[in-house]
Amino acid sequence: MERFKIFCLSFLCSLLLMTSCSKQPQLYKKEFDETEKKKYAKQFIEGLKIAHNQGSPEEHFLIKEAILLDATFSDSYREMGASRVKRGINTETMKKYAKAVSLDPESWQGYRGYLYLYFYRDYDNAIKDFDELDELTPNFVDYPQSENIDLMRGIAYMMKKEYPKAQEYFKKFFEHESKSGDLNYIESRAFMYYGITYFETGDLEKALEKFDLGIKNNKNADLFYWKAKTMKALHKKPLEILALIKTSKELLSQGYNSRRPYVEEFYQTYIEDIEELQNSI
Incomplete structure (x- = not known):
């Protein structure tokens, strides 16, 4: 029995020695060729x-x-x-x-322009990025962050108060998007911004036309607010204006207004704006 124990112990020691001397398996690679990297x-x-x-x-x-x-x-x-x-x-x-x-400018320059526009309010650098991306992709409408580049250029020029230039890009945006024959999927703020450029330049009838087109396709608190504001500037009947204000309030309470995560939307409408307009009638 004692010899058997010695034999087993010797066998185990030999097995351990053989195992420790054998080549360890490669559990993972540390070196890769360029294609693998x-x-x-x-x-x-x-x-x-x-x-x-x-x-x-x-x-x-x-x-x-x-x-x-x-x-x-x-x-x-x-x-x-x-x-x-x-x-x-x-x-x-x-x-x-x-x-x-x-x-990779073709992939990311438009995204950086998007950040300049919405997060940093740096309109000149946003326009620069959008223009340079356009040069990289001629005869093609880019959609950085899933947003039409001409809409964003229009917004940037609008915020710079260069309204005729903004209108030029909003016009391009609507011409391109309307090729599908359906304006219902276009965000209400696009109609609002287009109308605001005319409101700010005193072309109130043209502004009203844009707000009405937006309301026809996408009812939103912002559009009713700006229509009411334009109607007031045109000296329309107070009851008509108050009806628009009431609708704007209702839509805002239901969440039908333009807003953006992380940052405030351009010309975002708040209840205080609507009530101020209401009190001025």
Whole structure:
């Protein structure tokens, strides 16, 4: 029995010695060729949308890994910028977007213009980005962040109070979008902005025409408010104006108004605006 124990112990020691001397299995690769690096960097970024919340430490880690694999992949820098803009980390945001644009301007210059317009109210840089993107994609209407580039250029010029220039781009926007024959899907704020450019230049009948067209296709508190405001400027009957104001209030209470996450919408209508107009009748 004692010999058997010695034999078993010797056998186990020999087995351990043989195992320790054998080549360890490769559990994961540490070296990749250039094709593999690009492939895995892309997979890291594509996987973010499924596995991790934007801006989380886990997401940040994966983006860093993607950049280590392929520092020329623009999407990585854009993803780093996207989480920062929503948290108000302005300087870091634009650094990341600048890097993304330098690597792939056709994909990201319009997105940076979108940020300049809506988040930073930097209308000149927004227009510059939109114009330069247009040069990269001739005879094609771009939709950065799913928004027509001519609509955004019109908004930028409107906010610069360059109303004739804004009208030029709003006209292009509506001509392009109306090719489908259906204006119902166009956001109400597009009609509102187009009308505001005429209101501000004193062409009240033209402004009314744009607001009415918007109401016909997409009823919204903002459009009724601006129609009421225009009707007042045209010295229309008070009862007609008050009826419009009442509808605007009702729609606003139901959430039918233009608004935007993270930042205030241009010419966003508040209950205080409507009540001020009502009290002036």
